């Protein structure tokens with residue numbers, strides 16, 4: 001029997017390996033507005049795992065566009081938590097469980113920094129809501145006259161606190177983040193924006209715009225590690241290029257459905273219609289196939 005996870009997030013289960021390493025398994029659970037739904041999206045975890053592995057390998061091993069002749073990890077002096085997604089290389093007993101295949105990775109365990117490092121290139125989501133009220137987001141003043149989906153003059157870093165399960169993350173100013181964690185905040189901002197810019201260039205080649213995304217970081221042996229998932233449709237907004245209205249290849253269609261039925265965003269979650277589940281899977285699959293084309 002598989003051991004029990006020592007932690008279950010909204011989507012991922014974490015398994016103990018040793019003091020240095022752990023196993024992350026991407027399940028098929030779906031969450032929106034920080035609530036986990038009763039339905040699953042069959043095989044979504046496989047796509048999420050594959051997308052994250054592709055980005056980690058790129059960031060770690062491939063020469064970057066922004067810093068020619070260097071990988072992003074070399075240019076910006078950070079590490080990634082990724083070790084392997086090959087279950088044959090997993091430690092006992094995990095190497096024996098076929099159910100882990102294609103949806104898990106062995107990673108370096110780190111001391112997580114409890115901020116979500118959000119980068120935005122276009123106006124959507126909570127930034128659009130905030131902009132309409134204050135013409136700013138996380139204390140960053142934005143130009144007048146922007147509308148939903150407008151391209152921002154340059155990518156902006158809009159951190160949020162990482163709250164415990166069941167609570168909503170809160171947008172905060174960069175100054176607040178810096179007060180809490182110190183000068184390392186500058187490094188996280190610089191790394192986040194650079195990965196965002198690099199990914200934007202690559203995705204554009206595949207016909208997509210990167211609207212926004214969220215990174216997480218941890219510390220181990222005084223080094224910064226990029227952890228968790230990277231540039232997936234659970235953690236990002238991907239828009240088809242050259243459409244008059246943003247066409248989303250992520251979980252926006254689920255959020256839109258939930259807004260349309262005027263759910264109060266508090267548990268219990270409403271049921272998700274089957275066709276929405278299938279449509280979401282298809283969109284995740286399409287963005288996966290596009291990312292695969294550009295990264296391998």
Ligand SMILES: Nc1ncnc2c1ncn2[C@@H]1O[C@H](COP(=O)(O)OP(=O)(O)O)[C@@H](O)[C@H]1O
Pocket residue numbers: 008009010011012013014024081107108109110111112165216218227228229
């Ligand atoms: N290398 C790592 N070191 C420490 N914590 C990590 C690492 N990678 C991911 N995590 C944490 O593991 C959990 C992954 O599960 P997830 O379903 O994404 O949780 P959440 O509900 O917080 O989004 C998150 O809490 C994430 O911050």
Ligand SMILES: [Mg+2]
Pocket residue numbers: 009011228
């Ligand atoms: Mg998460």
